[in-house]
């Protein structure tokens with residue numbers, strides 16, 4: 001008996017009627033790109049985040065690039081970010097010709113370490129700081145923003161995994177000069193295809209991103225800057241509008257599931273439960289635990305043998321991947337926390353529509369594994 005790590009069909013079934021109606025509305029409208037659905041979604045998503053502007057784009061990677069360009073980062077500028085992230089964060093920086101510099105992570109939060117950022121800011125002339133709210137946990141924005149301000153840097157938040165995460169009661173994505181979101185199907189707010197958005201409180205930044213996403217147009221057929229094609233289509237925008245109504249409830253369901261995991265597994269000595277900073281209310285895009293060093297492979301294999309799926313986000317930090325190894329500058333003292341935790345992290349199944357009995361089976365299997373001295377059955 002096996003269970004899925006993630007179940008996108010269950011996410012559709014939960015709101016089938018509204019999603020079907022949204023699709024029919026767009027198909028019948030005769031308008032498929034940058035129309036009323038996209039405009040309405042942008043307004044609704046900005047409001048939900050308590051931000052002034054939202055600009056829909058084609059995907060989360062484009063959103064990182066357009067946010068960086070929107071705030072004024074140019075080719076040749078350096079952007080400080082983490083290596084413990086989806087490779088897209090770094091790919092977007094390089095695609096626009098900017099230069100990534102890697103900052104280590106805080107070993108408990110798994111997000112950008114302010115101490116490491118301070119060393120990077122001393123060693124390099126950094127134009128923008130790009131923290132990632134990984135797994136839906138909040139980066140330490142108070143400390144990061146203060147350092148950025150001190151060094152005259154722009155701040156762009158990668159919120160691809162943090163739709164609705166709260167830091168001191170404020171939504172992730174409203175702390176920097178701009179923020180990027182992904183609506184890749186497995187994200188907390190997922191489309192039925194690709195999608196993304198840039199969020200900002202700055203009207204000039206919003207205007208620039210709006211222009212960049214459509215050929216650099218200032219008005220129809222007149223390009224005032226070099227632009228792209230990166231648009232959120234009407235169909236995806238309509239799906240996202242339908243789903244946004246349930247996002248608070250679904251994020252809260254993830255919070256409940258996370259609390260249940262901690263309740264059931266927190267006593268196991270060989271495991272480290274996720275750390276949540278006291279000022280953060282995460283949205284649990286992933287539920288990531290740690291085994292002891294050297295014990296992970298056996299743990300994963302044993303669970304898989306019992307039909308329990310797990311994943312690793314991410315097995316290899318970006319600076320150790322073939323496309324990046326040996327050519328990107330980093331914190332002068334290295335990325336010790338990044339390299340250490342990637343040997344120990346394991347993601348357990350976590351999605352809003354996950355049946356509680358799955359969580360029970362997962363926890364029973366883990367309990368059983370450790371009751372047998374970590375040797376499986």
Ligand SMILES: *Cc1c(COP(=O)(O)O)cnc(C)c1O
Nearest residue numbers: 059060061086088089160182184
């Ligand atoms: C998913 C993700 C992205 C990229 O989003 P796409 O929509 O796949 O392009 C960027 N950053 C992070 C942290 C992500 O998780």
